[in-house]
Amino acid sequence: MNGRPDEAARAAAANLEQMKRMRQIEEAIIARAPENDVGPSLERIEAVMELAGDPQKSYPVIHLTGTNGKTSTSRMIDSILREAGLSTGRFTSPHLHDIRERITLMGKPIPREKFIAAYDDIAPLVEIVDARSLATGGRRMNFFEVLVAVAFAAFADAPVDVAVIEVGLGGSWDATNVADGQVAVITPVDLDHTHLLGDDVVDIAREKSGIIKADSITVSAEQAQDVVGVLRERADEVGARIVFEEQDFGVLAREPGIGGQLVSLRGLAAEYPDLFLPLFGAHQAHNLATAVAAAEAFLGGGAQALEIDVLRTACEAMSSPGRLEIVRRSPTVLVDAAHNPHGAHSLVAALEESFAFTTTVGLVGIVADKDAAGILEVLEPAFDHIVVTRSSSPRAMAPDRLGELAVELFGESRVTVVRDLPDALEQAVTLAEENGMGGGVVATGSVITAGEVRMLLGRTEV
Structure with a gap:
């Protein structure tokens, strides 16, 4: 020594x-x-x-x-x-x-x-x-x-x-x-x-x-x-x-x-x-x-x-983490940081063009000062079901309130409210798999929501 x-x-x-x-x-x-x-x-x-x-x-x-x-x-x-x-x-x-x-x-x-x-x-x-x-x-x-x-x-x-x-x-x-x-x-x-x-x-x-x-x-x-x-x-x-x-x-x-x-x-x-x-x-x-x-x-x-x-x-070599990014397969889980209606339009168009899910489940958490109703209105045609939740941000909209907005647009049968994001992700995956293979989950509504779903699924590199 x-x-x-x-x-x-x-x-x-x-x-x-x-x-x-x-x-x-x-x-x-x-x-x-x-x-x-x-x-x-x-x-x-x-x-x-x-x-x-x-x-x-x-x-x-x-x-x-x-x-x-x-x-x-x-x-x-x-x-x-x-x-x-x-x-x-x-x-x-x-x-x-x-x-x-x-x-x-x-x-x-x-x-x-x-x-x-x-x-x-x-x-x-x-x-x-x-x-x-x-x-x-x-x-x-x-x-x-x-x-x-x-x-x-x-x-x-x-x-x-x-x-x-x-x-x-x-x-x-x-x-x-x-x-x-x-x-x-x-x-x-x-x-x-x-x-x-x-x-x-x-x-x-x-x-x-x-x-x-x-x-x-x-x-x-x-x-x-x-x-x-x-x-x-x-x-x-x-x-x-x-x-x-x-x-x-x-x-x-x-x-x-x-x-x-x-x-x-x-x-x-x-x-x-x-x-x-x-x-x-x-x-x-x-x-x-x-x-x-x-x-x-x-x-x-x-x-x-x-x-x-x-x-x-x-x-x-280009990448854009959190922007229509695949973070899991089988079922596919996408994260996208769309946090306003304009961003939601781009997301919906890209989903229609590049993904053909048998069932598309939205996992959505939105910050309280954003146009939540406008975002949900754009997303509605793209999602068969929506799971609303919240990120850890203190600015996040309460899930119950977001759920009320979602029910007005999606109808009660297409909306599930889950308070905590980890549980909401699990529920969204379960719903995407209900009809067999080919379902997908799209986590969106804010950068924070996209980032936290990424992390829950083991993605931290940028």
């Missing part, structure tokens, strides 16, 4: 200390106001960033907003840029299982030690800004603002060649908007968070258009004509170039297949035939078209074609 501590034991001890520290940090962040408790001001995050030396200005940014498709599109852009040889950071929300999923380096959740280091750099600055704000009758930074500050610091420390940044809520007043994107991406705009963003798509589009900055290129998915007008107006106002799906780029052809779909695209600079995308649904093909146009805009101002082999390899 040489007397030296066992290396494995030392590593295990260090890992345990990191996990303890991460728990402490998470508890401190979660103790703040939740991310949906926002104040229409960038003053706090701007002050922290200034004290930190404005790390968000040390690398180029691709900034995304929209109602649905932001996270999938962000992951697609990230995949393309990594395959093109760039070092990437990505910030998305919310997370499915682990807070570190929101901040990725080279497509992987940030290592614990790097998250801890970035937080420890930022935390004293947050305390200074909190104290200043409270002294003048203001508020402390919320959960989301602190995570944005940590992400921007971590990307500067890495360092990254480019950061792909998804807004948390809206655009103009979102904490991420202290960054100036060289490329702005607007995924489809629809009604969501109306109590915060506005009661119609024009108001919502106006708020989201705030991420369009001077001398940038804006890449917009297909939008309602009223939304197009708002985005054009903003681009003209700040001196930005804007391109639109269908007009400037788009999906040329798509063919659903086993494990995904074959997609041909028209980009800003070239056409890209026969790309295999291992994701289901027409909406994902359109997300890919937007991502390709964004990558073209970033890498060559929209005038330089992507290398087809690079793009094909990037597409084959």
Whole structure:
């Protein structure tokens, strides 16, 4: 024996200390106001960033907003840029299982030690800004603002060649908007968070258009004509170039297949035939078209074609956990994070196109401030039976109340209310298997519901 501590034991001890520290940090962040408790001001995050030396200005940014498709599109852009040889950071929300999923380096959740280091750099600055704000009758930074500050610091420390940044809520007043994107991406705009963003798509589009900055290129998915007008107006106002799906780029052809779909695209600079995308649904093909146009805009101002082999390899590696994802077979269990009627429409269309279940059972848990009736109305034709439940979120709608809404649309015989999600999953599987093989369960209604069903079935990787 040489007397030296066992290396494995030392590593295990260090890992345990990191996990303890991460728990402490998470508890401190979660103790703040939740991310949906926002104040229409960038003053706090701007002050922290200034004290930190404005790390968000040390690398180029691709900034995304929209109602649905932001996270999938962000992951697609990230995949393309990594395959093109760039070092990437990505910030998305919310997370499915682990807070570190929101901040990725080279497509992987940030290592614990790097998250801890970035937080420890930022935390004293947050305390200074909190104290200043409270002294003048203001508020402390919320959960989301602190995570944005940590992400921007971590990307500067890495360092990254480019950061792909998804807004948390809206655009103009979102904490991420202290960054100036060289490329702005607007995924489809629809009604969501109306109590915060506005009661119609024009108001919502106006708020989201705030991420369009001077001398940038804006890449917009297909939008309602009223939304197009708002985005054009903003681009003209700040001196930005804007391109639109269908007009400037788009999906040329798509063919659903086993494990995904074959997609041909028209980009800003070239056409890209026969790309295999291992994701289901027409909406994902359109997300890919937007991502390709964004990558073209970033890498060559929209005038330089992507290398087809690079793009094909990037597409084959794409994933979008919690978005029409198969997490179990026999019976098949799908999870999908659809949390508004627009997302539910995409889910229903993809189910009809790519899955032929003999019996389709919905397992649905919805957050209380969402349009539950609107979501259920869209889902009704797709489900033979619905099991309503709740996730562990304190914001989750009570199952009894959700059940009442479901009965109005589905009829009493097609609705089962089960309070706890694990029991509800078991009940949904039982119902799917009642008529033999070929049944399927679709767990949806919120990101939290999708994430918790994933975890119950042993899926935690992202």
